[in-house]
Each structure stands twice: as C-alpha cells, then as structure tokens.
Amino acid sequence: MIKALFFDLDGTLLTSEKTLARSTWEALQACRKKGISLFIATARAPLLETMLGWTEIELNLFDGGIYCNGACEKLHGQTRYTFLPAAIVASCVKAVQAVPELHLALQLKDEFHAFNEPLADFAYPLWGIDPRLCVLLGPEVVRQTVKILIYFENLVDSVTALSLSLTDRCRAMSVNQANVYLTDQGKVLQITNRQASKFKSIDHLRCLLNLKPEEIAVFGDDWNDLEMLTRFPNSVGMGNADPKLLSQVRYQTQSNDKDGIAYAMHTLLGLI
Numbered sequence: 001m002i003k004a005l006f007f008d009l010d011g012t013l014l015t016s017e018k019t020l021a022r023s024t025w026e027a028l029q030a031c032r033k034k035g036i037s038l039f040i041a042t043a044r045a046p047l048l049e050t051m052l053g054w055t056e057i058e059l060n061l062f063d064g065g066i067y068c069n070g071a072c073e074k075l076h077g078q079t080r081y082t083f084l085p086a087a088i089v090a091s092c093v094k095a096v097q098a099v100p101e102l103h104l105a106l107q108l109k110d111e112f113h114a115f116n117e118p119l120a121d122f123a124y125p126l127w128g129i130d131p132r133l134c135v136l137l138g139p140e141v142v143r144q145t146v147k148i149l150i151y152f153e154n155l156v157d158s159v160t161a162l163s164l165s166l167t168d169r170c171r172a173m174s175v176n177q178a179n180v181y182l183t184d185q186g187k188v189l190q191i192t193n194r195q196a197s198k199f200k201s202i203d204h205l206r207c208l209l210n211l212k213p214e215e216i217a218v219f220g221d222d223w224n225d226l227e228m229l230t231r232f233p234n235s236v237g238m239g240n241a242d243p244k245l246l247s248q249v250r251y252q253t254q255s256n257d258k259d260g261i262a263y264a265m266h267t268l269l270g271l272i
Contacts, residue, residue, distance in 0.1 A: 001215065002036065002215060002216065002217050002234060002269060002271060003037060003216065004036065004037040004038075004039065004209065004211055004215065004216045004217075005031065005037070005039065005217050005218075005219070006039045006040075006216060006219070007038070007039070007040060007041060007261075008042055008043075008198075008219060008221060008222070008225050009044060010042070010044070010221075011221035011222060011238060012219050012220055012221045012225075012238050012260075012261070013219070013261060014052075014256065016256065016257050018052060020058065021259060021261070021262075023259040023261070023262035024259070024261040024262060027265045028261075029061070030265075030271075031265065031271055031272060032061065034271070034272070037063045038061055038062045038063055039062060039063055039065060039205065040066065040067070041070075041218065041225075041228065042065070043067075043068065043069045043147075043181075043183070044067060045067055045068060045072070045111060045113075045128070045147075046065060046067045046074060046079075047111055047128035047129065048128075049128075050125070050129065051127070051128030052128070064076070066201040066202060066205070068107055068146045068147040068192060069147060069179065069181065069190060069192045069197060069198055070082070070192065070196040070197045070199070070201035070202075071084075071146045071147050071192045071193060072146055073201050073204065073205065075205060075208065081109055082146070082195055082196035083109075083144060083145060084145045084146070084147070084148065084177075084192065084193050085177050085178070085193070086139075086142045086143045086145075088174055088177055089106065089148065090142050091173040092104070092191060093106075093116065093137060095166075095169060096116055096150055097116065099166075101152055102116075102151075102166075103115070103116060103151050103152065103153070104148065104149065105127075105149040106137070106141060106142075106145045106148055107145070107146050107148075107149070108141060108144045108145060108146060109144045111129065111133055112133050112134070112135055113127070113129055114134065114136065114141045115134065116137060119134065146192070147190060148191040148192075149189070149190055149191075150162065150188070150189040150191075151187060151189070152187070159187070160187065161185070161186040162182065162188070162189055164182075166189065167180060167189060170189060170191060174191070174194070176194065177193070177194050178191050178194050179193070179194055179196070179224075181222075181223055181224040183223055183224050190224060197227055197228075198218075198220075198225060198227065199228040199232075202216070202228055213232055213233060214233050216232060216234065217232070217234035217236060217269055218232050218234070218236070219236045219238070219261065219264065220235075220237065220238070221237065221238035221240055221241040221245075221256065222241065222242075223242070225245075226248065230248050233250065234250065234251075234269065235249045235250045236249070236250075236251045236252075236253050236264045236269070237249035237252050237253070238253060238255060238256050239254045239255035239258065239260055240255040240256055240257070240260075251264060
C-alpha cells in the first residue's frame with residue numbers, strides 16, 4: 001500500500017506554463033483525503049511562493065520538501081543542508097570565468113544567491129529572489145554553496161545547449177565529490193554534493209517516516225530524477241521525458257500537459 005508520494009516539479013507536477021493543472025490539483029486533494037502524504041522533490045530552491053506564486057493553499061498540500069536536488073531538506077519545520085566542498089565550488093567559478101558567455105549561480109544557505117554577473121531587474125522575480133538576498137562571490141560564499149547552476153543567457157529562457165566537454169570538465173573537477181547533472185534539454189548544468197541527491201533525501205525521509213520502499217511512489221521527467229526513478233519500485237516517468245530515461249522506469253504516464261499526474265494516480269497506481 002502506497003503511503004507517500006514524491007513529485008518533481010518542472011516537467012512533472014507543473015504544466016509547461018508552470019501551473020498546477022486542475023486534474024493534478026484534484027488528484028492531490030483526493031490523496032490527502034485518503035491519508036497519503038505528499039512531498040516535493042525538486043531541483044528548485046525552496047522559494048515556491050515567489051518563484052511560482054504559491055500561497056498557503058498550495059504549500060499546505062505538502063508535508064515537506066526536497067530542494068536543490070536533495071541538498072536541502074525540509075520536514076516538520078526543520079531544514080537540513082548538504083554543502084558542496086569549497087574547492088569544487090572555487091574550481092567551477094574559475095572555469096566559468098574563463099568563458100565570458102557562460103553564467104553561474106550559486107544557491108546558498110537560507111535562500112541567498114550569488115551570481116558571476118549581476119541579474120537584470122526583470123530576472124529577480126523569475127528567480128523568485130529578493131535583490132537583498134544576492135551576495136557577491138567570495139570565500140564565505142564558496143563555503144556555503146548548496147548547488148551550482150551553469151548556463152547560457154538567462155536561466156529561465158535559455159535556448160543554448162552547453163557543450164559536453166564542459167560537462168566532462170566539471171565532472172573531472174568534482175573528483176567524485178559531486179553529482180553533475182546536465183538537464184533541461186542540455187541547457188543547464190546542476191552540481192551538488194555527492195552525498196546529496198533526490199534519491200538519498202527521499203530515502204532519508206522515508207526512514208524518518210518509518211516507511212518501506214514499496215510504500216512510496218516517485219514521479220519525475222529529467223536526468224536528475226533517474227536515480228530515484230530506478231531505486232524505488234513504484235516509479236512514474238512523465239510522457240514528456242526522454243525515451244531513454246523512460247525505458248528505465250516502471251510506469252510511463254501521459255505528459256505533464258495532458259493530465260499525466262492524475263492519470264498515474266488513478267490508472268497506473270490505483271490511488272484514487
């Protein structure tokens with residue numbers, strides 16, 4: 001019997017317009033009425049109020065969340081961070097500075113951010129951050145980095161894919177101390193501590209909640225979801241995901257824009 005659900009956000013729980021479809025909203029409410037716990041498992045920082053315009057109505061649907069690809073966990077009012085080794089952060093900053101067209105963002109403790117280039121005024125709402133929460137790159141910042149993002153142009157509407165050589169270089173610099181994910185159709189490089197991942201955080205919360213692996217289900221669509229989708233028996237891949245990823249997942253549902261969450265809960269998992 002499934003007792004808890006963990007959802008990726010972009011490309012999974014959210015539509016392409018970054019909203020909750022009516023069918024998704026109704027499915028989530030139906031699960032809550034049945035006593036099923038709901039959790040977020042996203043690469044985003046825990047800024048859903050400002051990034052997505054969520055209110056207490058949306059936030060109260062969920063019992064907790066995993067953010068920054070597992071490097072930030074929130075449960076029962078407590079927050080746990082897993083920081084990147086400072087040497088890896090410094091190496092990534094140096095590598096990006098050598099390529100003028102590249103942009104870098106460091107997501108820090110307590111929702112602070114640092115950028116290698118100042119954000120344009122229009123970009124702050126898109127990132128969901130207050131300009132006062134932006135700090136300069138420096139030694140202290142390097143020691144408090146939760147996640148690194150590397151990308152061209154503005155992250156939200158970037159259209160330029162990153163080179164595989166850059167990905168390989170970052171993996172080499174990580175010295176087996178960091179997870180390096182190429183996501184968003186190859187346009188964003190995400191780097192977190194090797195000890196942090198969506199799977200590891202979900203498994204940590206699962207133990208805290210005294211649940212068995214078969215008592216949870218996980219939903220995702222991108223390569224940073226692969227570990228959780230292959231390590232838990234009840235895994236659901238969205239129809240909009242890469243076919244190579246879907247070939248490794250137990251269940252394949254419809255796309256995020258075609259009621260994929262509701263279809264999975266009703267038809268594939270029989271929860272509602």
